[in-house]
Amino acid sequence: MSNDVIYLDCNATTPCDPRVVEAMLPSMTESFANPTTRNHRPGRDAATALERARATIDRLLGGRAASEVVFTAGATEANNLALIGAAEALADRGRHIISQVTEHASVLEPLAALKQRGWEITLVGVDGKGRVKLEDLEAALRDDTALVSLMLANNETGTIQPVTRASELAHARGALVHCDAAQAIGKLPVDVAALDVDLLSFSAHKFYGPKGVGALWIRHRRPPIRIASVIFGGGQESGLRSGTPNVPGAVGMARAMELAADEGEGERARVAAMRDRLEGSILGAVEESSRNGDVDNRLPNTTNLSFTEVEINALLVSLPDLAVNTGSACTSAHPEPSQVLRAMGVPAELAGSSLRLSLGRFTTEAEVDRAAARITEEVIRLRDMPTRMGRGSHRY
Ligand SMILES: *Cc1c(COP(=O)(O)O)cnc(C)c1O
DSSP: OOTTEEEBBBTTTOOHHHHHHHHEEEEEGOOSOOOOOSSSEEEEEHHHHHHHHHHHHHHHHHOOGGGGGEEEEHHHHHHIIIIHHHHHHHHTSSEEEETTTOOOHHHHHHHHHHHHTEEEEEEEETTTTTBOHHHHHHHOOTTEEEEEEEOOOTTTTTTBBOOOHHHHHHHHOOOEEEHHHHEBBBOOOOOHHTTTOOOEEEEEEGGGGGGOEEEEEEEEOOOOOOOOSSSEEEEEEESSSOOOOHHHHHHHHHHHHHHHHHHHHHHHHHHHHHHHHHHHHHHHTTEEEEEESTTTTTTTEEEEEEEHHHHHHHHHHHHHEOOOOOSOTTTTSSSOOEEEEETTTTTTTTTTTEEEEEEOTTTOOHHHHHHHHHHHHHHHHHSSSSOSSOOGGOOO
């Protein structure tokens, strides 16, 4: 990590764990062959490594058959395959899909594309904590609802959705359930049987694995769940994801999942304690600061804070020593307040001045204390500064 920058953006991505890198190396050098090629031994060895990774991942998710895991380039691709692939395969059942307003763009955008192609999309709202309103979900379900898509945890606020209860409601009406678990794996115990979902997406780089690999888990059942392919070619991954499989990526993702399973419990407690300390320190020291999300149902590593009367881009610029994020599109010329926070009823001004801090495996207590002091210092300084924005003490 760049030496003097404190990295608190683990919901955007995490560094690869050195143990993951170590596990991947042989499949890039010695066992480099194409796993699709079965007519020579190196090819079969690569296939063995790929299938071992697939079996490990399925087992750690609580699945029942390795064939349930389809490797993709990440959660974005898995979400596209789940939504567009299931919609197309299930079109004879109905062309209605339900999701909710605070989903990731990689769910909302495929749904927007499906709408263009004639599907009807219902986006259910959330309450002030960002939790989907289950009674609204229940009311939205229809006989022609083919699919319900609900994220397990939100990337901006860490709010955890009531996926098991939503699955129950959806299944009672015969709809399939897809879950975007990209923010949950590694941060929460994730069990497909307990969640009772049919499709689950995730990305390795969100839990200390490499970038560019993820998977769609597809429940094994009879009759099989039908998913139409969205990428055509050599027919790899049971025809659902053509292209030479990313063997090192799959091996790394399996190792990252093993580490999460072995060490997750202790890590979650340690990270949550640091998150609480960071949050408490800032909220205690900065007047008119508030917390967004659901304190009782949220990821252990995430906090989302709003500061009244602070221009968020000015705050980010004044914190070059911290890698932190905001929900708003802060790189664009006209920053938009976070849609996730707006959907929760957070006023536009507060939603536009929010900071997302996401901790991880390699965060230290010293870093957390330093970050809390720096954020506190800069918020107070910016508020005291006369600005062209008309904020601070020199307002007319
Ligand atoms: C990061 C993320 C994704 C997309 O993952 P990629 O690796 O960028 O494809 C999808 N959903 C959520 C909730 C995420 O946080």
